[in-house]
Amino acid sequence: MNISSEDITRVAHLARLALRPDEIETMTHEVGRILTYIDTLNELNTEGVIPTSHALAITNAFREDAVVPSLAREEALKNAPCRNEEAFVVPKIIG
């Protein structure tokens, strides 16, 4: 599988990762090699095979709709890199 540095740049944006030009170059080479290896999956005919997303046949996990205590606000905010008294603070979104 040939993958271009433009592909990596596009995917890095989707993944919200700022990559340096040298990282994009290395990544293009390495990811290309890995995807070429992954292309060996195409040796298999999988027509009509149902995909597996979960190894066990658990379908629904129901529980009582009971109210239980949740994390207190102060606890939830404790690890925030930037916060005020009651909320997480992020850079301005609307100008």
Added chain:
Amino acid sequence: MELYDQTIHQLQDLLRARRVSAMELTEAVLTRIERVEPRINAFITQCRDLALGQAEAADRQLAKGEGGPLCGIPLAIKDVLCTQGVRTTCGSRILESFIPPYDATVISRLKGQGVVMVGKVGMDEFAMGSTTETCAFGVPKNPWNPDYICGGSSGGSAASVAAGECIASLGSDTGGSVRQPASHCGVVGLKPTYGRVSRFGLLAFASSLDQVGTLTKDVRDAALLLGSIAGHDPRDSTSAKESVPEFGALLAGNIKGLRLGIPKEYFGDGLDPEVRRAVEEAIDRLRKLGAETVAVSLPHTKYGIAAYYIIAPAEASSNLARYDGVRYGFRDLEAGSLVEMYKRSRAQGFGPEVKRRIIIGTYALSSGYYDAYYKKASQVRTLIARDYQEAFACCDALVSPVTPTPAWPLGAKSDDPLALYLSDVLTVCTNLAGLPALSLPCGFSATGLPIGLQLQGPHFSEASLLNIAYTLEQDLGLCQQRPGLSL
């Protein structure tokens, strides 16, 4: 034998009889850590004061005849499990200062028994790796030869158990991350059935593959530790409502009449001759112990790596989206806009292997590629699971090597990610099928590096795997061996 070299079940008896106090035991382990840690570097965070406090509490419980079976036992915990009030990094700079406000379910269950936590041990960043060389806080070394890798991603767990820096450890296994380091460090590694143990509070890598596992000095300890953490948890909707047997009581030490499958694909050309010999000799022992062996085939094994390295990164790319610099973890405070803040925080917080897998996973899930990669890999996952079903129709468990080679020198494969991925060939299929598996020491290379034997079984067959491993362990008599760390 020194206290720190003993097993849970040996120490249980000493503690219950009050011949040793939890405090004496904990101090012995802490002193051992002080002595060997400069050479082994297994820990990311040591919790000396916490451990001493827990030991004191355990002694009070033991004096009253209270506490669970693991009361007073010093454990080391892989830094992938949330521990309330104790930093949990997942081996990553992005979580360098993260202090969880809650315990993982497995941790609260252990605390309920009165265990002692001596620290959080090293791992590949976000459990992505096979050598623990991607850990952002230093690389644990193999206690049998500190110039060699300890394996990964639960490398700190395996190294700390082998070096006597704890009595046992919890790790996690997404594609072999408990079994492979256990094999390289000569300890017992158990990866339970998917759903057997709660994943609540286990930092997510690939949610359909991740499972908490145990690293112990012998099989009886694996049975004890698994019994202490297993069972349904309402806070993990994928945990199974399967009853938890008394694993320890089911170690019959008798495997007469069991049928063991030998999968030919696990003994291919890439297998190191010393590993082949050690595993084949162990299989001979299993026959002498009364098991019958049958040749079986798992024809899709060779596609396991390709399927795994789509599915695991795809799930990881989604799971790791939560590290956005908002609620916890590293943030680049200089970034002007929200998107720049995300991008720069993640770029600085994640290491190269994590970035690589996020890129592969995002690519595989991106518009136009989903069918070619993610769907295809998920279909191959079905074929791999079917291989196992057919094999288990004619045998009780599968016997194979854990890894194609013994441990290799530090740095030897760190520049070649694909070569490193390929070394997981014998362990990833287990996770794709959600099966339980166990790694048991079965010999040594000529240079003195441990070699492991792998047992894989049908869903929820841990008791049977543990019994097979226990029977072989008694016969091989290797579980008393400890690395001769020259100090």
